[in-house]
Amino acid sequence: MIQPKYRRSFGDLSERALAFWLLLPAALLLGAVALYPVARLIYTSLFQRRLTDETGSNPVFVGFANFAQALSDERFWTALWNTLLIVLVTVPGALVVGLLLALLANLPFRVKWPVRLGLLLPWALPLVFAGLIFRWFFDSQYGVVNDVIVRLGGERLLWVTTPELLFWAVCISIIWKSSSFVALILLAGLQVIPKELYESASVDGANRWQSFWRITLPLLTPAILVAAIFRTITAFQTFDIPFAMQNGGSSFETLAMYVRTMSIENLNFGYGSALAVLMFLISLAVTLIYLRYVRGADD
Amino acid sequence: MVKLNSPRIWLWIAAGIVVINGFFPAVWILLTSFKTEAELTRIPITWLPENPTLQNYVQALTRAPIGRYFLNSLVVAVGATLLCVFVSALAAYALARLRIPYKTLIFSLLVGVSMFPTVTLLLPLFEMVLALGLRNTYIALILPHAALSIPVATLVLVSFFQGIPKDLESAAMVDGCSRLGALWRIVVPLSAPGVFTASILAFVNSWDEFLLSLTLLPSQAMRTLPVGIQFLQGEYTFPWPLISAALIIALVPVALVIAIFQERVVGGLTQGGVKG
Numbered sequence: 251m252i253q254p255k256y257r258r259s260f261g262d263l264s265e266r267a268l269a270f271w272l273l274l275p276a277a278l279l280l281g282a283v284a285l286y287p288v289a290r291l292i293y294t295s296l297f298q299r300r301l302t303d304e305t306g307s308n309p310v311f312v313g314f315a316n317f318a319q320a321l322s323d324e325r326f327w328t329a330l331w332n333t334l335l336i337v338l339v340t341v342p343g344a345l346v347v348g349l350l351l352a353l354l355a356n357l358p359f360r361v362k363w364p365v366r367l368g369l370l371l372p373w374a375l376p377l378v379f380a381g382l383i384f385r386w387f388f389d390s391q392y393g394v395v396n397d398v399i400v401r402l403g404g405e406r407l408l409w410v411t412t413p414e415l416l417f418w419a420v421c422i423s424i425i426w427k428s429s430s431f432v433a434l435i436l437l438a439g440l441q442v443i444p445k446e447l448y449e450s451a452s453v454d455g456a457n458r459w460q461s462f463w464r465i466t467l468p469l470l471t472p473a474i475l476v477a478a479i480f481r482t483i484t485a486f487q488t489f490d491i492p493f494a495m496q497n498g499g500s501s502f503e504t505l506a507m508y509v510r511t512m513s514i515e516n517l518n519f520g521y522g523s524a525l526a527v528l529m530f531l532i533s534l535a536v537t538l539i540y541l542r543y544v545r546g547a548d549d
Numbered sequence: 550m551v552k553l554n555s556p557r558i559w560l561w562i563a564a565g566i567v568v569i570n571g572f573f574p575a576v577w578i579l580l581t582s583f584k585t586e587a588e589l590t591r592i593p594i595t596w597l598p599e600n601p602t603l604q605n606y607v608q609a610l611t612r613a614p615i616g617r618y619f620l621n622s623l624v625v626a627v628g629a630t631l632l633c634v635f636v637s638a639l640a641a642y643a644l645a646r647l648r649i650p651y652k653t654l655i656f657s658l659l660v661g662v663s664m665f666p667t668v669t670l671l672l673p674l675f676e677m678v679l680a681l682g683l684r685n686t687y688i689a690l691i692l693p694h695a696a697l698s699i700p701v702a703t704l705v706l707v708s709f710f711q712g713i714p715k716d717l718e719s720a721a722m723v724d725g726c727s728r729l730g731a732l733w734r735i736v737v738p739l740s741a742p743g744v745f746t747a748s749i750l751a752f753v754n755s756w757d758e759f760l761l762s763l764t765l766l767p768s769q770a771m772r773t774l775p776v777g778i779q780f781l782q783g784e785y786t787f788p789w790p791l792i793s794a795a796l797i798i799a800l801v802p803v804a805l806v807i808a809i810f811q812e813r814v815v816g817g818l819t820q821g822g823v824k825g
Contacts (some may be wrong), residue, residue: 265647268728271657275636276699283696284662286675295671296801315685349571354563365564366811368571373818374807376573376757378775379796382782383574386581390768394577398593430571438819487666490759490775506668506760513672514764525648526669537664541657 288530294523301449301517309520316524326525335502336421337485338456343425344481345474348432353466356440357434369437372430381494384423385410410495416502420492427491428484432477439473440466479540486533505529575800582606589703589790605794613784615795617770618777622799624687625762625773626755629694634706634744634752637699641706642732646715663700667760678765689765690773694758698751705750706815709743710736746817749810756803774799 295316297309320326355365372380385397388409394419396406409419443466451461500507509529514520581589582605583598609615643649644656674693683689713736721731737744762773772780778795781788807814 264647269643269647269649272639272647272702273649275704276640279632279636279692279696280662280699283674283693284665284670284714287670287677288665290673291669294564316678353566357560357563359564360562363808363811365567366660366815367808368568370807370811370814371571371575374753374757374803375800376759376775378757378759379800380574382779382792382796383578384791385782387577389575389590389789392594392789393593394596400593421628426574434815434818438559438815443675483664487668489668493759494779494782498779506666509668510671510760510764514675519672519676522557522672526672530669531666533666534661537661540664541660 291523291526291530294519295527297520299518299520301519305520306517312520316521317528319521320524320528325508326501326505326528329503329505332417332503333486333488333505335417336424336488337482338427339421340424340485340488341481342476343421344429344432345478347425347429348477349436349470349474351429351433352436354442355437369430369433373425373434375427377427377490378425378494380423381491384419384426384491385495385497388419411501416495420488420495420502423484423495424488424489428481432481435477436470436473437479438468443469475543479536479543483533483536483540486529486536553646561605569688569737569814574762575625578793578796578800584790584795586787586790587707590787605790606798607797608791610796613777613781613791613795614769615774615777615798618774619798620779621687621766621771622756622775625690625694625766626752628687628691629698629755630748632691632695633698633702634748635697637702637747638706638737638740638744640699641703642736644703644711645707646718659700659703662664663697667697668757671760671764674761675764677698683765685766685768685771687766690762692757693761695751697758698754701754702747702751705747705788706740706743709740709746742813743817744811749806750812750817753807 261286294309296311296313298312298315299305299307299309299524318435351369355369359365387393390396390406390408390410393409395409400406407415409415447465447469448461451465456464488504489510492504493507496502500511503511505525509522511526512518512525514524580598581600583603584595585600585602585604588595588599644652649655659763664825670693678689717735717739718728718731721735722728726734757775758773759775759779762776763779766772766776769777774795778792778799781792781795785791
């Protein structure tokens with residue numbers, strides 16, 4: 251039994267006070283790990299501050315000079331461009347593969363667990379591990395991909411050392427890794443489409459292909475949009491897979507990789523912060539579109 | 550004989566595609582882990598190991614400190630999960646049950662925070678950890694890992710709490726329970742599956758995280774599995790036998806948990822995702 255006195259003291263809390271105390275720990279933790287860092291980042295981005303010289307302890311206020319520097323920094327534009335290419339290739343790629351997997355997984359299997367596990371494993375696999383595994387697949391000497399190509403009568407390709415091929419190897423790895431999460435979201439969407447719709451459509455003489463275009467796809471559109479936005483936001487942050495596939499190298503560099511190199515390796519906190527702020531703003535814009543869409547869907 | 554036009558064979562093919570797509574990288578790494586270096590550096594490559602050996606596993610556990618990396622990952626992930634789920638459960642109860650002003654704004658903030666690029670938090674967190682002298686301590690990684698899973702854990706728990714009939718709580722409160730008493734005796738036991746789902750999601754998030762781990766726990770003794778195994782690439786001239794054995798050691802425990810609780814994981818993912 252709870253002691254009466256103890257009970258009374260909590261029972262007397264007004265609903266608002268109780269809500270405040272319940273929300274406080276989460277708010278404090280998120281404040282310290284997410285909100286304060288963003289504020290700090292914006293502040294630092296206005297200073298020249300390198301840990302490698304005297305500005306490390308005496309930062310010099312430079313206004314928006316770091317941002318001006320970014321706009322004329324070729325490496326920044328290359329990294330941004332590479333990141334956009336990753337988004338443009340892997341988001342549609344993962345959506346198409348994910349939709350295919352979801353449609354297959356939605357068939358009426360008697361035993362469901364092997365298929366479900368087939369979708370869950372890639373999701374649970376750490377990104378870095380996916381990067382390492384595909385780096386081994388694409389190994390120019392001993393990789394299984396080149397082995398298959400040679401067996402089919404093709405030429406050995408230098409996947410990791412040729413920039414364009416490296417880009418495609420990275421994209422294929424990302425699409426494999428992320429398509430199963432897309433499939434899980436789409437599968438949940440497929441399962442709430444009423445079966446009667448398909449029955450009445452087939453009574454009306456529609457074939458499967460027509461049912462897919464007229465029923466499945468339109469009703470799945472909200473789930474596809476949610477998956478697309480999620481994927482866009484995570485693809486924009488791509489770091490682990492190209493990092494692992496190049497063993498930390500940067501001949502193919504994404505924006506996240508450049509931000510980390512500038513801040514943590516080069517210890518250029520001011521300029522690194524400005525790059526991070528730019529990245530944050532782009533990401534925030536996509537998030538706001540997403541939130542507006544979700545709220546629109548709720549109404 | 551199964552007829553080619555029978556629907557059953559198409560079901561088998563469909564299942565085969567999904568299963569092979571999901572399993573082939575893990576299976577290939579498993580096969581690689583049983584091959585000797587001599588076999589792995591031969592052309593044309595072999596698919597099945599000719600003389601299966603456990604040598605790579607012995608090497609992974611003795612020459613490379615995979616056991617230590619495993620322990621580090623476990624401490625961080627368990628710590629982050631406990632903290633995250635405790636804090637999220639309190640917040641989720643308030644959001645699911647109490648009248649709170651600006652509730653929509655709070656939900657939007659939660660979703661918004663979950664979409665912050667981790668790399669933009671990296672430098673400020675790095676500075677904070679340096680200033681507090683916490684670099685290469687578990688707590689430096691447990692706190693951010695816990696915080697980064699709060700949004701998804703909270704969203705999953707909110708939908709579980711909402712599924713518990715309010716009448717049960719009201720009845721308990723009429724019978725003399727305080728609100729927190731009702732929370733502890735009615736809501737918490739009934740939402741155990743939700744708490745469990747949120748725990749798995751938080752655990753996997755932490756277990757998989759790379760960028761913060763790389764920066765905040767860089768010393769060899771403190772590396773988590775993703776960081777430690779990635780570094781094997783540069784530490785050995787032909788690291789793949791070692792890496793594949795290490796990957797299998799790192800993957801099997803999590804794969805088992807996922808396999809056993811797959812329904813809950815799928816439910817939690819789609820709640821946290823689609824509803825988000």
